[in-house]
Each structure stands twice: as C-alpha cells, then as structure tokens.
Amino acid sequence: MKLLLVEDDPLHLSYLREQIGGALPECDEVFEAANGQDAEALARRHPAADIVMDLQMAGRTGIEAARTIWRERPLTRILFWSNYSDEAYVRGISRIVPMGAAYGYVLKSASEERLRLALRGIFLQNQCVIDNEVRGLQQRSLGQSGGFTESEYEVLVDIALGLTDRAIAERRGLSLRSVQNRLHQIYDKLEVSRPEAAGEEPVLNLRARAVSVAILRKLLNHGALERAEAELRGWLAGRTRH
Amino acid sequence: MKLLLVEDDPLHLSYLREQIGGALPECDEVFEAANGQDAEALARRHPAADIVMDLQMAGRTGIEAARTIWRERPLTRILFWSNYSDEAYVRGISRIVPMGAAYGYVLKSASEERLRLALRGIFLQNQCVIDNEVRGLQQRSLGQSGGFTESEYEVLVDIALGLTDRAIAERRGLSLRSVQNRLHQIYDKLEVSRPEAAGEEPVLNLRARAVSVAILRKLLNHGALERAEAELRGWLAGRTRH
DNA sequence: ACGGCGTTTGCGGGATCACGCAGCCGCAGT
DNA sequence: ACTGCGGCTGCGTGATCCCGCAAACGCCGT
Known part of the structure; x- marks a missing residue:
C-alpha cells in the first residue's frame, strides 16, 4: 500500500507521518510533496497511491491539485486534512469530487483518534469520512435554509x-x-x-x-x-x- | 525563570514545550493557557513570568490579551508566535507595544533555529527579535511608500x-x-x-x-x-x- | 509677512446602485 | 386551457457614490 502526503508545514508533516505509522501499519511506502505541483507529478508516477493532502499551500492549492488528479484518475482516494471548515473550501471540494470516489475531510484540530479512524475508514474500508463540523456546512450549503444557490x-x-x-x-x-x-x-x-x-x-x-x-x-x-x-x-x- | 505558554493547538503546544526545553534550560517553571482569558488570569498570578503567545485563538485574541497584560505590567516580555505575517496583525501589535518592552514576532513556519534564537534573545538578552518577513511589513507600514496612514x-x-x-x-x-x-x-x-x-x-x-x-x-x-x-x-x- | 504645500471643506454633475412596479415566459397542478 | 408560482427583464425614481473645481485653513521655511 502506497501513500502520498502533501503538506507544506514540516511540523504538521512529521505529525502526520507519526500518526500514519501508528494507524496504518499496512502502508509500506510513503511519498511526500510540499505543494500542489509536486503532488500532481508524484501522483502520476505512482498511480496506485492514496493521498493525504493539506488545503491552502503556497503555489498550487490542494483543491486545484485534487481536481487535476481526480480528472486523470477519478477513483483516487483523498483525505483532506485542513485547518479550516470555511464554506469556501467545502464548496470547492464538493464541486470537484467525482461520483464513487472515497474521500475524507478532517480538521487539523481533530483528536488523534479521529484522524486514525478517518485514515483506516477511507483507505482500508473505502468509506467517506467527514468531520461533522464540516458535514454541517455541507448540508446547509446544499440544502435550503440560509444556503446559497x-x-x-x-x-x-x-x-x-x-x-x-x-x-x-x-x-x-x-x-x-x-x-x-x-x-x-x-x-x-x-x-x-x-x-x-x-x-x-x-x-x-x-x-x-x-x-x-x-x-x-x-x-x-x-x-x-x-x-x-x-x-x-x-x-x-x-x-x-x- | 518562569514561562507562560499561550496556545490553543495541542500539536503546536507540544512542539513549543519541546523547543523551550532544549533552548531555555534556565527555565524551571512552565504554565500553560489555551486562550486569552486564561492567559490574563495566569499572568496576574505569576507577575514575573515571560510569555510566549499565539495570535488568533478562539475567544480572546492574543493581541487583546497582550494589551491588557501590558497595560498592567508594561515590561512583560512577550514572544508572539503566529502563523501569519498579515499587516492586520503587525499593525495591531505595533500599536500596543509599550516603549521599552522587549518583544518578538516569529512565524510558525520559521526553522527551529530561528525560534531558539528568538527565545534566548528576548528572555535572556532582553532584545527585540522580529522575523524579517514581518520586519519588512513593519517598516513599509510605518514608512512612506505604499504605506497607510x-x-x-x-x-x-x-x-x-x-x-x-x-x-x-x-x-x-x-x-x-x-x-x-x-x-x-x-x-x-x-x-x-x-x-x-x-x-x-x-x-x-x-x-x-x-x-x-x-x-x-x-x-x-x-x-x-x-x-x-x-x-x-x-x-x-x-x-x-x- | 509673504508665498508654497498639503489637508479639509463645499458645490455640482454624471454615473452607479437599490428597489418598487409591471409585463413576459416557462412550468407545474387542478 | 386556466391558474398560480417563480424567475427574468425593462423602466423610472431617489439615494449614493465618484470626482473635478475652487476656496479656506494650518504649517513651514526663506
């Protein structure tokens, strides 16, 4: 099992490596990229890799990278790991996720347990795991009340x-x-x-x-x-x- | 030597603890607060403590906490440790720092070395240490060209x-x-x-x-x-x- | 005191914006 | 077909905004 980590903050990256080591022992290869550009290139070289990705990075955004990666390979599993639960990001993602793709959205403020569950749920069980702070936004923005067309x-x-x-x-x-x-x-x-x-x-x-x-x-x-x-x-x- | 750490992200907090342990062995007591409110209260209980503080936290901001702390005890040494170098923050700080106070501003993206130097510079040598990404903003905003009154x-x-x-x-x-x-x-x-x-x-x-x-x-x-x-x-x- | 320079203020016109009113179209339900 | 509902469109009004022009005021240096 291959994993591709996309994260530009070295501190967060090392935390991520550590959590993955603990939660996903079946993962035997880890690649790393620090921005959207490198992420796209690495994803092309390793078509079977699952992805954990930060949004907002210098240069090409995580959302942009995800769009091009999903365009080339719609079933890629991506876990978004982000600081914010802004509607702007949630809207951006729910617009580009292909049908049938397993993906996740976990906040960086989430507990270790939540992150581990998401990692195993997405990459081993092929389910969608979305923090419910984010989930709330998602329904509200697609639903009726206070939502925007x-x-x-x-x-x-x-x-x-x-x-x-x-x-x-x-x-x-x-x-x-x-x-x-x-x-x-x-x-x-x-x-x-x-x-x-x-x-x-x-x-x-x-x-x-x-x-x-x-x-x-x-x-x-x-x-x-x-x-x-x-x-x-x-x-x-x-x-x-x- | 007492130190007060104000930071709401547990991940960053543990990194901070670790760096301080390495860079400031003369520090023998460490207190922690996760928001501006608690920080003010703790600062009152430990008037001799130096402070390392995050800006943007839930509830009371680091800037607000710094203002009330400095109002009560103008010579408190504070190191701001923040994600961003936005002019909005820099302007907010340079407006409230009392004359004669030693303070610092380092970005969370800075290297370990930069953080350690800042810690020792401010708390042991009583100097002001400001990352030059931030410093650039500061002059530009006080100077003439492109700066705002x-x-x-x-x-x-x-x-x-x-x-x-x-x-x-x-x-x-x-x-x-x-x-x-x-x-x-x-x-x-x-x-x-x-x-x-x-x-x-x-x-x-x-x-x-x-x-x-x-x-x-x-x-x-x-x-x-x-x-x-x-x-x-x-x-x-x-x-x-x- | 006398100009020069920047800031503040009033006046006036032209363009934009906010919004009520009314007509048009498509699409359901009876 | 008729009706009601919702969205799109044009017209007209009043308020706001953008800005050029000109006069008044403070401040500084020769």
Whole structure:
C-alpha cells in the first residue's frame, strides 16, 4: 500500500507521518510533496497511491491539485486534512469530487483518534469520512435554509472581487436587472437589511456590507478570493481581446 | 525563570514545550493557557513570568490579551508566535507595544533555529527579535511608500465593514467630502484605478474592489474584521441611544 | 509677512446602485 | 386551457457614490 502526503508545514508533516505509522501499519511506502505541483507529478508516477493532502499551500492549492488528479484518475482516494471548515473550501471540494470516489475531510484540530479512524475508514474500508463540523456546512450549503444557490454564490464572489453590476451581468450572461435581483436575494440571506426606521439615513452600504458578513460567516476567505481573482484575470484578458 | 505558554493547538503546544526545553534550560517553571482569558488570569498570578503567545485563538485574541497584560505590567516580555505575517496583525501589535518592552514576532513556519534564537534573545538578552518577513511589513507600514496612514487605515476598515460615506464621516468626525478624499487616496495606494479608456464602461466598483485588494494584500483579514465588527457594534449602540 | 504645500471643506454633475412596479415566459397542478 | 408560482427583464425614481473645481485653513521655511 502506497501513500502520498502533501503538506507544506514540516511540523504538521512529521505529525502526520507519526500518526500514519501508528494507524496504518499496512502502508509500506510513503511519498511526500510540499505543494500542489509536486503532488500532481508524484501522483502520476505512482498511480496506485492514496493521498493525504493539506488545503491552502503556497503555489498550487490542494483543491486545484485534487481536481487535476481526480480528472486523470477519478477513483483516487483523498483525505483532506485542513485547518479550516470555511464554506469556501467545502464548496470547492464538493464541486470537484467525482461520483464513487472515497474521500475524507478532517480538521487539523481533530483528536488523534479521529484522524486514525478517518485514515483506516477511507483507505482500508473505502468509506467517506467527514468531520461533522464540516458535514454541517455541507448540508446547509446544499440544502435550503440560509444556503446559497450556485449562481448566487457566483454573484457574491463577483461583488467581493469588485465588479460592477454591469460587468457581472456580462460575465454571467444575465441582464443587469437579474444581477440586481440576485443581489437582493443575497442581501436577504445575509440579513443585510437596513435596520434604520423609514426616513432615517442609511448607515450601511449594502454591497460592501454583504462582502463583510460573507467573510465573517466564512462563506468567503482569502484563498477563495485568490482563486476567483485568478479566474477573473483570465476572463478580463479574453474579453478585452474581444 | 518562569514561562507562560499561550496556545490553543495541542500539536503546536507540544512542539513549543519541546523547543523551550532544549533552548531555555534556565527555565524551571512552565504554565500553560489555551486562550486569552486564561492567559490574563495566569499572568496576574505569576507577575514575573515571560510569555510566549499565539495570535488568533478562539475567544480572546492574543493581541487583546497582550494589551491588557501590558497595560498592567508594561515590561512583560512577550514572544508572539503566529502563523501569519498579515499587516492586520503587525499593525495591531505595533500599536500596543509599550516603549521599552522587549518583544518578538516569529512565524510558525520559521526553522527551529530561528525560534531558539528568538527565545534566548528576548528572555535572556532582553532584545527585540522580529522575523524579517514581518520586519519588512513593519517598516513599509510605518514608512512612506505604499504605506497607510492610521486614519486611512481606519477608513479602509470602515468601508470593509460596509459603512456608507456619511456614516464614516460621522464616526470619525470628518466631513463627507474628506471621507471621499481619503477613499481616493486609498484607491490610489491600492492601485485600484479605472483601467478603461475614456468613454468605456467601468468594470470595477472601486469601493468593493478596494476591499478585495486589501484582503488579497493581507492588509485586512478575518480576525481584523471580527475585531472591527465588535467595535462597530459598540459604536452603533452608543449612537442610536444618542 | 509673504508665498508654497498639503489637508479639509463645499458645490455640482454624471454615473452607479437599490428597489418598487409591471409585463413576459416557462412550468407545474387542478 | 386556466391558474398560480417563480424567475427574468425593462423602466423610472431617489439615494449614493465618484470626482473635478475652487476656496479656506494650518504649517513651514526663506
């Protein structure tokens, strides 16, 4: 049994090695990568390897690496081992996991026991193991209450990037008015209402406020913004070339 | 020699204990706290203790704990040991460090050697030891180029929170026009110009774009927003009571 | 005192944004 | 076919925002 560890923090990496040694004695080969690039290359050289991977690393993200790896080999088993349970990450992952693939999501703050169970569950029993802090997010984001539609989320990201209504309309193939309607829905779900009584002067700029609470509620985070920013640059380039 | 360790991640805590055992054999008593509250209480019970502290912890932040500790005992030596080198944290610290206090700031990604040198430098030699990734930020933020005035930074935070120009003016005691001028300076320094030729339709909402860039450049982060949000609530309460 | 420089403030216009209203379309259920 | 519901769209209004212009104020150096 081969294992590929992708983690850029040496401290966490050594902890991981230790836990794996204890929990998975049937693992006889361990490879290591410190970023998404190397991870993809190593995964290609060792097609049978299971993967334990950190999200947010310098250079190529864990999510990006997972996407290309899964595209080439959809049944690869991947355990994501991350610091955060932000919706931005959970949403990113649940969008790229192929059907039938066994995967897991364990927080770094989890106990040793939880990590060991996840390792054995995924790689030996082929089950999906997801910490329930994360699981909560997952249902909420796919379910109804307080959850965001995929297209609402896209618009939310666009205003966070600083696009105008018109630019969003063009980018997403909507009319100007539809974009504004979506904004209204977003303001609703984020409870960014105007607390002032009628006749009072407004205190909040809804657009900016929405971004603020989205960040506070961890719908958005630094990594998600970086990815979106990169996509935006691509779109802008292809657009001015017209 | 007494030492107080403030760190909520057990993994990092055990690493810290180990490094201290190796680097500071003259340390004979070690106390531990997992959040800002306990840290303040423990610091009061052991007034002679030096402190190694994580920033961002659940509940009371390291910055907040440091502020109250330094207020009670300005010469306490504190080594901040943090994941990030965001300007938001650096700015927060350099605002509260009392003159004459020895303190340090090392990143968790630093080598063991760097951590050991910092421990000995601060607690035995009474010097300030600051990783130069952080040091770079510090000069840039206090210096001229690309740096932000304290008042510009305040306004930046306010728009990130979602306040209107008028509300910012009221809160900071400025005229509406002055706020807008500050916004213009901020847009300048963030290089959030309008790249379009004259007559073209604008693609960016400057206000929202500025927040986005500020986050991407790590001038703002989640923790800073949370703190600012709390202050904002306080201000709003005292204002409607009028 | 006299200019020079930066900051603050008011005024005004043009563009954008927030949003109610109304019409259009597709899609279920009776 | 009729009806109701939800999403998309255009129009119009009022508030906000962006910014150029100009006047007032403090501060510094010759």
